[in-house]
Amino acid sequence: MSAAPNPDEDYRLLIGGAWVTAGDGTYDIVNPATEQVVGRAPNASVADAESAVAAAADAFPAWSRTKPEDRAAMLARAADLLDERYRELVPLVQAETGATMKVAKQMQVPMVGVRLRRYARGVTGELQIPIEPAITTTTALAPGGIVGGVVRRAPVGVVTCITSYNFPLVNMAGKIGPALAMGNTVVIKPAPQDPLAVIKLGEILTDAGFPPGVVNVVTSEGPAPAEALVASERTDMVSFTGSTGVGQHIGSVAGHDMKRLLLELGGKGACIVFDDADLKTAITNITSVWAFHSGQICTAPTRVLAQRGIYDQLVEGLKLAQGYLPVGDPLDDKTIVGPVISGPHRDRVESYIAAGRDEGGTIVAGGERPDLDRGFYVTPTLIADCKPGMRVVQEEIFGPVIVVLPFDDEDEAVALANSTEFGLYDYVFSKDTGRAFTVAQQLRTGNVGINTAQRNNEMAFGGFKKSGVGRDGGRFGFHAYSELQSIVWPG
Numbered sequence: 001m002s003a004a005p006n007p008d009e010d011y012r013l014l015i016g017g018a019w020v021t022a023g024d025g026t027y028d029i030v031n032p033a034t035e036q037v038v039g040r041a042p043n044a045s046v047a048d049a050e051s052a053v054a055a056a057a058d059a060f061p062a063w064s065r066t067k068p069e070d071r072a073a074m075l076a077r078a079a080d081l082l083d084e085r086y087r088e089l090v091p092l093v094q095a096e097t098g099a100t101m102k103v104a105k106q107m108q109v110p111m112v113g114v115r116l117r118r119y120a121r122g123v124t125g126e127l128q129i130p131i132e133p134a135i136t137t138t139t140a141l142a143p144g145g146i147v148g149g150v151v152r153r154a155p156v157g158v159v160t161c162i163t164s165y166n167f168p169l170v171n172m173a174g175k176i177g178p179a180l181a182m183g184n185t186v187v188i189k190p191a192p193q194d195p196l197a198v199i200k201l202g203e204i205l206t207d208a209g210f211p212p213g214v215v216n217v218v219t220s221e222g223p224a225p226a227e228a229l230v231a232s233e234r235t236d237m238v239s240f241t242g243s244t245g246v247g248q249h250i251g252s253v254a255g256h257d258m259k260r261l262l263l264e265l266g267g268k269g270a271c272i273v274f275d276d277a278d279l280k281t282a283i284t285n286i287t288s289v290w291a292f293h294s295g296q297i298c299t300a301p302t303r304v305l306a307q308r309g310i311y312d313q314l315v316e317g318l319k320l321a322q323g324y325l326p327v328g329d330p331l332d333d334k335t336i337v338g339p340v341i342s343g344p345h346r347d348r349v350e351s352y353i354a355a356g357r358d359e360g361g362t363i364v365a366g367g368e369r370p371d372l373d374r375g376f377y378v379t380p381t382l383i384a385d386c387k388p389g390m391r392v393v394q395e396e397i398f399g400p401v402i403v404v405l406p407f408d409d410e411d412e413a414v415a416l417a418n419s420t421e422f423g424l425y426d427y428v429f430s431k432d433t434g435r436a437f438t439v440a441q442q443l444r445t446g447n448v449g450i451n452t453a454q455r456n457n458e459m460a461f462g463g464f465k466k467s468g469v470g471r472d473g474g475r476f477g478f479h480a481y482s483e484l485q486s487i488v489w490p491g
Contacts, residue, residue, distance in 0.1 A: 014202040016055030017212020027221040032098030032339040049225035052216040056158040056185040057234040059213025064183040075120035078208035079113040096194035098339040100330040112173040119177030126478040146491030153482035155183035157236030165191035178477030195219040262470040266396040267424030270417035271301035275309035277429035285453040290380035295400035299425035322365040339376040346376040349399035356383040356392035423464030
């Protein structure tokens with residue numbers, strides 16, 4: 001890997017093809033493990049945000065008319081350039097997110113190129129949907145005859161892409177890949193906690209040949225510039241990944257102008273474990289809450305529903321597993337659990353653990369702050385004996401905390417799983433895969449994993465209820481960032 005990031009590097013905004021100084025100065029980006037400054041991000045003003053939207057809107061007419069093959073070639077070139085800068089990007093992403101080096105090397109950076117290449121191929125096959133000709137009779141509207149037609153996918157326009165802090169590069173690539181492939185222009189707004197690598201992504205896209213104004217990057221510490229992007233009359237679509245509360249606010253603002261929305265919001269993944277399940281498999285997958293990016297993942301199986309026949313055994317197995325997850329320096333190869341993103345977020349997670357205890361839950365493992373000199377660490381925590389109405393059961397924690405509830409039969413398991421306001425990703429573990437599939441279809445959630453927490457990135461991804469609006473992923477990404485236009489003609 002390259003040396004540690006240079007905290008004095010000059011980061012700027014990308015607006016209309018120019019790298020410009022932010023209107024409100026800079027702010028510090030802090031390494032969650034060391035509490036040291038990684039770099040100083042440009043702090044955009046509202047005027048900067050408005051300029052970025054204007055640049056994207058001005059660039060849209062010409063960009064939307066480019067050949068899909070040319071757009072795809074630029075995305076593929078960007079993926080190649082990103083791979084060439086792998087050794088530079090990994091230390092930067094690791095430092096600003098606090099991810100373990102294993103996660104940074106395997107998931108944070110390489111998956112960006114994978115996503116860009118995915119949307120560099122196959123876009124031409126998604127542009128037109130042939131429709132069977134219709135035989136019509138003569139009416140007062142028009143003479144009868146054969147009417148042919150095609151439904152084409154047209155770009156939406158200017159897409160504001162706002163992402164969460166957990167996977168800043170990967171999440172952004174999943175938005176801009178299909179958006180650019182479909183002929184949209186974009187304004188990129190990364191999370192305030194870790195925007196530096198996303199600024200580097202803007203450099204890579206510029207070097208790959210994207211014309212001025214097609215890709216714009218705006219970063220800020222406060223919410224005002226993002227609010228300006230969402231509210232702008234020249235923004236046609238908002239793609240947001242983050243909390244349900246912020247998503248609701250975006251929806252209320254965007255609704256005024258009937259903007260297109262793609263919202264991937266909070267989750268409280270229910271994990272139903274039947275008494276015939278392979279407990280080793282279930283425990284291995286559930287511990288991903290602790291072992292994968294310190295539980296900062298919206299799809300995690302954080303809410304375990306265990307059938308009474310295996311409840312005690314499952315809780316004991318999770319307790320034992322927690323003991324094999326060392327917490328500490330994410331640069332140490334032996335570390336499994338690194339820090340959470342910030343001090344305030346650590347305090348928030350710890351407040352949920354305290355609430356779980358106060359509301360009658362039993363802290364079976366964890367519950368205390370790790371004995372480390374610095375960094376925003378939370379010990380992986382297991383809370384048993386939970387009841388459906390508890391805050392730790394109902395609300396998204398977004399940290400290394402697992403809660404466990406018992407159930408007696410299938411109907412109760414489904415009712416418990418569906419009892420929160422979220423519906424993003426649930427899980428069912430049972431050796432009877434027919435029963436698991438039947439149960440999966442009763443869950444009010446956008447995604448269900450049967451006997452696995454692994455993902456298939458070609459599947460439609462999104463949530464029911466307050467977990468979001470719309471779907472992307474695989475070919476559905478092309479659908480998300482396009483409008484349908486029907487064109488008919490006489491045969």
